[in-house]
Amino acid sequence: MNPLAVTLVMYLCLALESAVRTAVAGGGVSPYFVLPAVVMVAMFAPVQAALWTGLLAGLATDLLSVRMIGQVASEVVGPHALGYLAAAYFTTTIRGMMMKRSIFAWVFVAICAGGLAQCTVVVLMTVRSWFDSGLAWSVWGELGTRLFSALYGGAVMAGFWLCSRFMLPIMGLNDQSSSRGYGRMMR
Amino acid sequence: MNWNRVLLLVSVGLGVAAIAPGRLGVGSVLRPLRWAVEFAVQPTETAMNWGFRAVLPAQRAKGTLSEEAAEMLKQQLEEARREKLSMAARVESLQTQIEQLTRVLQLNPGFAVRETTPLPVDGIQSDASGTLLKVRGGSNISIPVGSIAVAERVHLIGKVVATDTLNCRVRPIVDSGAGELTGVIFANERFQSDGTTKLVQTIGDQSRLIVKLKPAEGGLTLNGISSIERGVDPATVLVPEEGMVVRLMSDDWPRSEQMLIIGRVTRVMDTPNGRKVVVVTPAIDPRRVSEVTVRFVDSSPAANVGGSGGRGAP
Numbered sequence: 001m002n003p004l005a006v007t008l009v010m011y012l013c014l015a016l017e018s019a020v021r022t023a024v025a026g027g028g029v030s031p032y033f034v035l036p037a038v039v040m041v042a043m044f045a046p047v048q049a050a051l052w053t054g055l056l057a058g059l060a061t062d063l064l065s066v067r068m069i070g071q072v073a074s075e076v077v078g079p080h081a082l083g084y085l086a087a088a089y090f091t092t093t094i095r096g097m098m099m100k101r102s103i104f105a106w107v108f109v110a111i112c113a114g115g116l117a118q119c120t121v122v123v124l125m126t127v128r129s130w131f132d133s134g135l136a137w138s139v140w141g142e143l144g145t146r147l148f149s150a151l152y153g154g155a156v157m158a159g160f161w162l163c164s165r166f167m168l169p170i171m172g173l174n175d176q177s178s179s180r181g182y183g184r185m186m187r
Numbered sequence: 188m189n190w191n192r193v194l195l196l197v198s199v200g201l202g203v204a205a206i207a208p209g210r211l212g213v214g215s216v217l218r219p220l221r222w223a224v225e226f227a228v229q230p231t232e233t234a235m236n237w238g239f240r241a242v243l244p245a246q247r248a249k250g251t252l253s254e255e256a257a258e259m260l261k262q263q264l265e266e267a268r269r270e271k272l273s274m275a276a277r278v279e280s281l282q283t284q285i286e287q288l289t290r291v292l293q294l295n296p297g298f299a300v301r302e303t304t305p306l307p308v309d310g311i312q313s314d315a316s317g318t319l320l321k322v323r324g325g326s327n328i329s330i331p332v333g334s335i336a337v338a339e340r341v342h343l344i345g346k347v348v349a350t351d352t353l354n355c356r357v358r359p360i361v362d363s364g365a366g367e368l369t370g371v372i373f374a375n376e377r378f379q380s381d382g383t384t385k386l387v388q389t390i391g392d393q394s395r396l397i398v399k400l401k402p403a404e405g406g407l408t409l410n411g412i413s414s415i416e417r418g419v420d421p422a423t424v425l426v427p428e429e430g431m432v433v434r435l436m437s438d439d440w441p442r443s444e445q446m447l448i449i450g451r452v453t454r455v456m457d458t459p460n461g462r463k464v465v466v467v468t469p470a471i472d473p474r475r476v477s478e479v480t481v482r483f484v485d486s487s488p489a490a491n492v493g494g495s496g497g498r499g500a501p
Contacts, residue, residue: 075215
C-alpha cells in the first residue's frame, strides 16, 4: 500500500464529502465519500494498514463535524473513528469471501460496511446523549438519515469501481497486498 | 512496537472520548487538531464548492420558494385580501341595515307598516306642479297613494302622489309642490361627518327645537324657521348648529312615519326677531336617489292581528 497516495485519496474524499454536503443536500441525506474509500482500501490493503486507515479517516471526519452542545460548538471525537474502524474490520473479515472484480460485491460491501459504521456512530452518540443533556440528538431521525446516506455510499462505491483500474495501482492496492494478515489467516 | 495493542488502546480511548460528556473538555483538548484538519481541507473544499456552484443549478435556501410558487401565493394572498375586504363591506352593509331596521321599529312601535323591497327609480318626470320620481312598482304590489318613500330605510324622500299598475310617482320633499313640513332637531344627535348618512347620538342634553320647513327655490334644500313650543322657556331653547339632524314631526304625515330623517342642518341664520332660520339639506339627495323603499300602513286584517313590525312586500 502506498500511504501517500491513500492519504491523498482520503484527503480528496474528505473535501469532496464536505463540499457535496454543503452544495447538494444542505444538511440532510448526502453521499459519503470517505467511508467507501475506507472500504475500498480495506478490501485490498493489509489488515493492520486497513484498520489504521479507517480509524484515522474516521477521526478526521469527527474533527470536521462540529456539534452544538448546549449553545457551544464542540468537537465530538470518537464516533466516526470507531465506526469507520468497525467498517474496515468488517471488510477485512469478509473480503476473502467476495469476488473483488464484481461491481455488485463492491456496492454490497460498501452499503453493509456503511450501515455498520453508521449504527456504531448512532449507538455511541445515543449513549453520550444520556450523559450529556446539552446534546440535541434524535436517535431514529439520525439513524434514518445515516442509513440512507450509506445507500448513497453504494453509488459512490460504484464510481470507485469504475476508477479502480487506475486508482488501485496508484494506491499500491492489489490482491497480493491483501494476502497477509487476517485475510490469509481466514483462508 | 505491537501495533495491534496500540490500535486497541487508541480505540478504547476514542470510545471513552465518544461518550464522555462535553463538560469534561475532551473535545477542547483536540481543538488544535481540528483547526489543523480544517486548515488542510478548507482550500480544496472551497474549490470544489465553486465547481459545484458552477455546474449545479442554484440551490434555494431551505424554506424558500420558487418564483412560480411565490407568484402563485402572492396572487392567492391578493385574492384572499380582496375577499376579506368584500366580506367586511358586506358585513358593514348588513350591520347598517340591522341598525336602520331597529331604529325604524323603535320609532314606530305599534304600527303595522308594510315595506317594499328597495325599488329602482327609473327617472325624474316634470309636470306643472314640479318634479316627480318614477318608481318601478305600483298597484301590482299594492302601493297606495299617500305611501312614503324612504332611502336607506330612514331617510325621507317623499310621498307617493300617483300610482298605476307598474309604477308610482313620488314627490320629493324638496320639490316646490311638496308643501310644508314640521321637523324637530334634537340636541343629542348629529351626523358623523359631511357627506355621510351615519349618525352619532350622545347621552345627556334632551332639549329640542321645532322648525317649520318649506322647500327652497331650486329644489335642493328646505328652509326652516324655528318656533318656540308652548310652555318652554325661550332661554332654554336649543340653538341649532350645523350638522344637526332634522327629523319629521308633522301632524299631516302618517303617524307611522314620524321621526324619519329629513336631513342635516347646513346653515343657521339669525332673524331680527330672535328666531333662527335653518337651511336643511337632505342627507340623500331625493333627485339623485337610485332606489327607494315604499312604506305604507297595512290595512289588511292579517296585518292588524300581528300588531307591529314591517314586512317585505311580495
